[in-house]
Amino acid sequence: MPRVTKSVTAKAKHKKVLNRTKGHYGARSRLYKTAKQSSIKSLQYAFRDRKNRKRVMRSLWIARISAASRELDLSYSKLINSLSKKDIRLDRKILSDIAISDNSTFKKVVEKAIS
Numbered sequence: 874m875p876r877v878t879k880s881v882t883a884k885a886k887h888k889k890v891l892n893r894t895k896g897h898y899g900a901r902s903r904l905y906k907t908a909k910q911s912s913i914k915s916l917q918y919a920f921r922d923r924k925n926r927k928r929v930m931r932s933l934w935i936a937r938i939s940a941a942s943r944e945l946d947l948s949y950s951k952l953i954n955s956l957s958k959k960d961i962r963l964d965r966k967i968l969s970d971i972a973i974s975d976n977s978t979f980k981k982v983v984e985k986a987i988s
Contacts, residue, residue, distance in 0.1 A: 878913045883902060885893060887905045888981050890905060890908050890912055891903070891905065891908050893908075893912045894908040894911050894912050894915070895925075897911050897915070898906075908914065931965060934965040934966055934968070934969035935949065936967060937969040937972055937973060938952070938953075938968050938969055938972055941972035941973075941976070941979055942972075942983065945980060945983050946947070947983060947987065951987075951988060952987075955986040955987050959985065959986050961981075961982070961985065961986055983987070
């Protein structure tokens with residue numbers, strides 16, 4: 874009978890991969906070979922989507938600022954241009970939060986920028 878020398882190591886390695894793929898669909902969470910592929914692919918998606926999330930959030934902030942500035946009869950580009958000319962350093966995330974939560978403060982920032 875052949876002697877198995879790596880059984881403990883292999884079992885631990887397989888268990889680690891299968892634990893990582895818990896919640897994946899079907900065989901992707903049960904069979905080692907497909908689970909390994911699924912795990913690798915999921916890490917690729919995670920890496921890609923960490924970058925994409927930044928793009929998506931920035932475009933969301935821009936859309937919110939644009940909508941709020943349109944209510945004050947001002948385009949987004951003119952608002953950002955006037956903010957930079959007046960050296961008002963508010964990033965898009967903060968401007969977006971102000972536009973949503975505190976409309977009067979956003980109006981004051983806009984007035985300060987265009988005056």
